[in-house]
Amino acid sequence: DTEVTQTPKHLVMGMTNKKSLKCEQHMGHRAMYWYKQKAKKPPELMFVYSYEKLSINESVPSRFSPECPNSSLLNLHLHALQPEDSALYLCASTSGRGRSNYGYTFGSGTRLTVV
């Protein structure tokens, strides 16, 4: 298995809803990432988990809450989002060690619309 799987592919949520995005990989990778991508823009890093521990938080608002329950799974919990949070949310993983740490595998993303 050489894929990163993200669910759901599309999500529409109201500003008072609570929802979660899920990311799964079975490549034995130990580093996992959440990126946010607005239309016609490059991806922006949100969070990095290394060996199931949060190692980087790029000053993301607390309405986004990441969770790494185990080495294969990464969640992003969403609460009280704003319309400007509408974007493509990408998950990625790398081996977490050595030069292979630089071989990112991206999922196909969750397209989130906040109404």
Added chain:
Amino acid sequence: AQSVTQLDSQVPVFEEAPVELRCNYSSSVSVYLFWYVQYPNQGLQLLLKYLSGSTLVESINGFEAEFNKSQTSFHLRKPSVHISDTAEYFCAVSSYNQGGKLIFGQGTELSVKP
């Protein structure tokens, strides 16, 4: 701090013509360089990467890029493009002291016309 500059936001070309997408980076340490492709409504796919060794790297679908340390560039080239190459292309850089973090350029939209 590292940064990546993609000099062209849009590159329109005709089918079977050659193309070059330009990428320059700045960094005070040794870097690893990447090109990613993003087709409409999809995630990012790694096209090719330079970590060390030969400065010319190739992908399986005919793209190549050359790492030029003196010019701090990593331009992407293809001698003959197809309609199916129409996509957004992102150049990215990372280094050993970035914890695996990728810094992306602004992207270049390649549009191949018949």
